Amino acid sequence: MTGVLAAASGLFTQSFVTALIAGGVLASVPLMFTALGEAISERSGVLNIGLEGMMLVGAYTGFLGAYEAHSMWVGFLTGAVGGVAAAVLMVVLSVRMGLDQIVIGIAITLAGEGITSVLQQAQFGGAYPRLPAYPQVAIPGLESIPVLGKSLFDQPLVVYFGVVLVGAVAFMFGRTRFGLELRAAGEKPEALDAAGVSVLNTRSYATLATGALAGLGGAYLSVIATGTFTPFMTQGQGYMAIVIAMLARGRPAWVAVASFVFGISLSISTALQLTGINISTDVINMLPFAAIMLALVVFARSAYLPPALAVPYVRGAR
């Protein structure tokens, strides 16, 4: 009993909380970008199982860009471009040609995993060069709030960009014509088509946006989080992003919240090491998933999915 108490008090030292939140934010950023992307494409009726592959491609091209140009921004740009390039495959095959989204998604993931590993090997021949650490930007004032200040308001610039993006996507869904069309494409594509808006174009833009965001998420992993590219470095984060988007029912604010929760649990083992408590990493890794499963069992609530999700649209088909 006392041991547990001691451990508990150890848990809540300031440095631990700061480390936990800061680590949580950092770990949640790639998830948030990617899951936002998935939210966009899911709402438009495209289930993008290829997220993992798109992230990896983004991580690879992002790393290359940052490495060659010595600039983190170029890295983000090339990362997004890489993600878009992978998404083009999805657009052409699934959206335009109406092929099974899940099959194509799996193919993109496999291809992304394979090709980045092969290219990395071909290019660096087993070496893993590192990028320099990039500066963090503190928000003056807010940064000095005790405990939270350091952890929340002293971050790489992209983190703030991610927060802005959440608001932007929410605005897009609710207030813009494109947002409305996007939702219509996922709810009942034939209705959108009948209203004179191209379902295929709408879904294509959504999928490309997903690719860009997943690529950005991947680039963040390689450029900021680890500073290097290693094959399979996403470690299932693409799948996590899919789950986050589904749990958030495609709503950006919830995507941000869910990503943060996942981010915390990803960073918890690192933070725990600070406190000297030794819990098996397997147990800790399991926690977020177990928590979600528990929530699903207790609330028995089905995550809302658009009715036309993963159903290819072919005009006039019966």
Next chain:
Amino acid sequence: MAVATETPAAPPVAPEEAGEPARALPGWTRTLAVTTLRSLVPVVLALLAGAVLLLILGRSPVRFYSDVFRYGIQMNNWQNSAVLMAPLLLMAAALVVVFRANIWNLGYDAQYLLGAVFVVGYGPWMFAHWPTPVADVVLFLIAGTAGAIWTIVPALLRAYFGTNEIITTLMMSFIGIDVANILVKGPFQDPTVTIPQTKTIPYADMLPNIPGTRIHVGFLVAIGVVLVLHYLLTRTSFGLRLKVFGENPKAARHVGIDVRRLIVTSFLWSGFLIGLSAAVDILGLWSYVRANWNPSYGNTVIPFVFLARLNLLAVIPFVAFYAVLSTGGDLATQAVSLPTDFLLVIVALILLFMAVIEFLGRRRALGQSYLTKGLKDALRQPLFRRRKST
């Protein structure tokens, strides 16, 4: 609806179609031929595209593919490929059962690993105390049960609350992989070695080989399961119920199919077969499990399951192909100093080409096309000429 006409005249042959050999075949043979062709073409195209990729990377495709052939088939290496087929076939069978019902059991990694861990966890003790055949059967059942149990929560959630099973099975998969690791590093760890791994099943207690080969009998088990399941899925009421549910769940409810039971049953079968594939693989090949080990057979088998159009008979040749590609490719990639992940690219290419070929066929069935007429005809010429037989 065979309507006999008095004049058994040959169907009118359009001028450009005359002389096409396939036209002489009766309906079902041609269907079979077309289907086979449609399935093979993506594979061939993928191998060609892979060759181009190798050229771009400055490797010799000829060398690579001949190495795949050499290490995957020649000089008894085909037996290694056959050994790899055993778990893959069972995995494929497990996926077909749920995919036919349009249920996405994507939790195969955990279901496999848990099955595997329990086999190595209890195996050594059982073999020490029980007759080998009894222990084998019990271990098969334990592994199958472990896999099945891991599907229960997603199955019940889906059946009773409609919770999306893509989420739940993925979640359970992440959890299960960790649980398997905890077991490997905890109760089942072999204290005599420093790296975390389980005890090893003694060589003498492994599954016996088919006489005259190095292929263990698990291969026969897998083939047998696939054949029986194929019969169940295509000829019996269970198979049709599954299909009706997969195509239209509302109709399933309407016609009186016990939908909940169907969902749970197919999930359990799927999990059980995945556990079985682990048992066969461990008892036939690996004999122990190391921490963080995950062969992820499911990911690689999925493409071929689709390529075979969820038809288990057709799955066999595809899995055989992949087994050869994988067995031979392991060494062949090393020989050209590429990571084995290159094989993933080839698998992905197969999937992509398959989808494209499927697209061309489907467009035709819908009677519309995004391709210009000339291009469409050119593409269709050798492959997709099929007449409705009336």
Next chain:
Amino acid sequence: MTVTESDAPAVELVGISKSFPGVLANDDVHFSVRRGEVHCLLGENGAGKSTLISILSGMQRPDSGSILVDGAPVRIRSPRDALSIGIGTVYQHSTLIPALTVLENLMLGESRRLLLDKGRARRRMGEIASMLGVEVDPDSRTGDLALGRQQQVEIASALWKGSRVLVLDEPTSMLTPQGVEELEKVLVHLKEQGTAIIFITHKLHEALAVSDRITVLRRGRTVGTISEEEIRSSDDSQIRARIVTLMFGDEAADLSDAAELQTSIEEVEALGARHVPPAAADDAEPVLELRSVTAPGDGLEPGVVDVSLTVRAGQVLGVAGIDGNGQRALAEVIAGQRRARSGTIELFGASVNRLGVSARQKLGLRYVTDDRLGEGIVRNLSVSLNLLLKRIGEPPFWRGGRIDGRRVGSTATALVGEYDIRTPTIATRAGTLSGGNIQKLLLARELSLDPKLVVFNKPTYGLDLRTTENVREIVRRLASAGAGAVLISTDLDELLELAGEIAVLSMGRIVGTVENGPDAAERIGALMIGDTGAPGAVA
């Protein structure tokens, strides 16, 4: 739009052909509509009406043929092209998105601006709604509206988008008689403004009431056009006979009697010749008995509340009511697809509360669903398997769990013949059949093996005259053979024709039961709008 004096029709379809695998849906069709004209398009189920208008609205591309607008050839490659020409369409199957609000539905595709302008949309909606005489809350979720309301919204949305030509594909199927009247007024108004209107319906009296010209399609071909002068100069029954002959051929001329039944109630009553179906004999044994049954509805739809009713052998019990008042819940609770929360359901004297769909089926209960595409058929399975879908696993089609393909095939072939299901082969995917033929398929499936009690939910909705008549005949035959039937319908004429007793469903409750008789129609009408004090109402 400037009204030119040229004689060119507003829209002209020239030599349109379109084939689908196994069917020639349109075969060299010629069709045109002038400004200020309502041109009615008639034809049996599967004649190709919807195909023709979906070519006009850009949903399908014709194999050959051309389209002229004001005499000039145009290319319509997508719905967008059609809308930009000014062709607004109400499709046969709803194109509203249930999850969006009414306003959002109307705004779809309406502007190319970046931001949505709700204020402007609201104003326009107000204008159109007042013209249509519709009151709808623009911010309510479309899926929560009654189906009739939804149909009105859909018409509003088509008007919003199509100023030059308005195409209506069976727009009245869900409307109440008042709704139909309102629509007719609107059409007259639009005509005066110079809009060209294409109107598709299966109800002859509607066609006669609004149209200036009538064209009949049959098996994809235009078989005749009845000109304005002809319509004016001859009387209704002559025209009806003419239309029916055009639609079904000479052999069906006697159907024009049946067509009479499609006229409004007053007319029929004036003829005084209607045969009133007998009420059930009180001593016949009850086949179905509901006692205070309550069951939940879907979403905002009412379920059934405290419903009690009895059906006896040989009786057809009608259930009247405006659509969306618990009809589906009632049907499903009887069929076993929905659990009753309280109350008892007895079939043939024994409680079946605990039995599921297939157990009730084995007792002789059949359910002809109104959701034909959604749950009735499995689109991607063959016609033959769809015909035997409710017998999966049962002998003689399955033996020892194994399917007997030959048996299935021969039974299916026989049923296809018996019920005149138009399908290229029995192996054709069921999803490609036209609406009417899908319904025939369902009837064949439900009625083929010794039914004892059949629940019909809107059995003739969307069906052509002849099929409608066949279905009604089936219901009659069923009753005279001693089976019971529950006939849920929104079509009062149909109920008066077939049912001896008619219960009125409102907000999930049975608000009264009316014996069929001379003034039944009025009493039912009164009950439907909530006037429970109407004479003869049995509460």
